[in-house]
Amino acid sequence: MGLASTLFRRTSSTGHYDSTWIQYFADEKKNHSFTMLLNFNKSTTMTFENNNSPTQAAQHNQKIDPRNYDDLLSVVASIREQVGSEIAQADIGIICGSGLGPIGDTVENATILPFSKIPGFPATHVVGHKGNLVFGTLGGKKVVCLQGRFHPYEHNMDLALCTLPVRVMHLLGIKIMIVSNAAGGINTVLHHGDLMLIKDHIFLPALAGFSPLVGCNDPRFGARFVSVHDAYDKQLRQLSIDVGRKRGMTLYEGVYVMSGGPQYESPAEVSLFKTVGADALGMSTCHEVTVARQCGIKVLGFSLITNIANLDADQSVEVSHEEVLDIAKQAGERASLFVADIITEISL
Numbered sequence: 001m002g003l004a005s006t007l008f009r010r011t012s013s014t015g016h017y018d019s020t021w022i023q024y025f026a027d028e029k030k031n032h033s034f035t036m037l038l039n040f041n042k043s044t045t046m047t048f049e050n051n052n053s054p055t056q057a058a059q060h061n062q063k064i065d066p067r068n069y070d071d072l073l074s075v076v077a078s079i080r081e082q083v084g085s086e087i088a089q090a091d092i093g094i095i096c097g098s099g100l101g102p103i104g105d106t107v108e109n110a111t112i113l114p115f116s117k118i119p120g121f122p123a124t125h126v127v128g129h130k131g132n133l134v135f136g137t138l139g140g141k142k143v144v145c146l147q148g149r150f151h152p153y154e155h156n157m158d159l160a161l162c163t164l165p166v167r168v169m170h171l172l173g174i175k176i177m178i179v180s181n182a183a184g185g186i187n188t189v190l191h192h193g194d195l196m197l198i199k200d201h202i203f204l205p206a207l208a209g210f211s212p213l214v215g216c217n218d219p220r221f222g223a224r225f226v227s228v229h230d231a232y233d234k235q236l237r238q239l240s241i242d243v244g245r246k247r248g249m250t251l252y253e254g255v256y257v258m259s260g261g262p263q264y265e266s267p268a269e270v271s272l273f274k275t276v277g278a279d280a281l282g283m284s285t286c287h288e289v290t291v292a293r294q295c296g297i298k299v300l301g302f303s304l305i306t307n308i309a310n311l312d313a314d315q316s317v318e319v320s321h322e323e324v325l326d327i328a329k330q331a332g333e334r335a336s337l338f339v340a341d342i343i344t345e346i347s348l
């Protein structure tokens with residue numbers, strides 16, 4: 001049954017079946033028993049039957065296509081089977097970047113599932129990213145926390161693969177996603193250890209064609225053409241400002257720019273970003289937010305300022321991941337407590 005709907009997704013935009021997908025599909029499933037009934041009189045009338053349940057498919061280590069809704073159902077089935085359906089259901093998803101790492105460790109009644117046990121999840125290689133999915137409660141809400149994320153530079157700019165966890169969290173039921181990252185401050189109001197509330201973003205790789213939404217689109221995930229005019233939810237931003245005020249924190253709202261990385265930016269590149277209106281820069285987040293918006297998930301985002309980006313080649317200083325991790329460690333705990341307070345105040 002899963003396979004039948006897979007096929008219908010893989011029709012061209014004119015509604016006619018694309019024969020290259022038949023080949024692809026047959027290769028992908030060649031190790032599994034299935035029967036195929038094709039009716040070539042009507043180009044879109046095809047039925048595939050397959051003996052694999054979604055979970056069996058995942059257990060067979062079948063290749064997971066991150067754009068394939070049915071493949072993702074099999075990933076979710078495997079997660080539910082491993083942790084239990086009740087535990088796997090969550091209302092809020094959290095992506096801990098280098099900045100919010102400690103929040104995963106404060107989840108109550110935590111059930112931890114390593115990425116290595118989740119079909120289709122690649123390993124995370126970035127130091128400071130643990131590589132776990134953590135289920136439990138925080139601020140009285142059911143959360144699922146991604147301790148570690150997939151950066152496009154680690155995975156050959158395969159942005160659909162890097163956003164697989166967002167689609168999985170969507171299928172697990174989340175309505176709100178909180179994202180965080182470590183970032184270099186561009187705006188001079190930002191200092192080491194500050195938390196910037198993300199108001200908007202510049203998704204630089206996507207402007208050059210590297211978007212997770214490029215390629216095959218299954219309408220069950222959402223629209224082909226996604227509007228990101230309100231990517232960072234206004235009410236959640238206001239709530240964060242209010243919670244921050246109660247804690248005596250001044251939150252700066254700004255624009256985050258994602259560059260492809262992994263090299264840090266040259267002073268001339270930082271000047272370019274400043275000119276086009278960016279306040280902080282990093283190498284993540286925008287791809288996850290774009291996919292979340294396609295699924296209708298509300299987003300709240302933070303950048304933890306770990307270094308000040310260089311604007312002048314004559315006055316520049318070296319940027320290092322060690323510095324990023326060091327500041328993230330110092331400021332991450334306070335940031336995590338703040339985010340936990342926000343979660344307490346969120347009404348679902």
Ligand SMILES: O=P(O)(O)O[C@@H]1C[C@H](O)[C@@H](CO)O1
Nearest residue numbers: 097098181182283284321324
């Ligand atoms: O996952 P985030 O965006 O917090 O990680 C930051 C950005 C780069 O991946 C890396 C650079 O130090 O840390």
Ligand code: HPA
Nearest residue numbers: 182183184281282283324
């Ligand atoms: O200056 C930076 N540039 C890109 N990514 C980053 N992550 C932390 N700091 C930076």
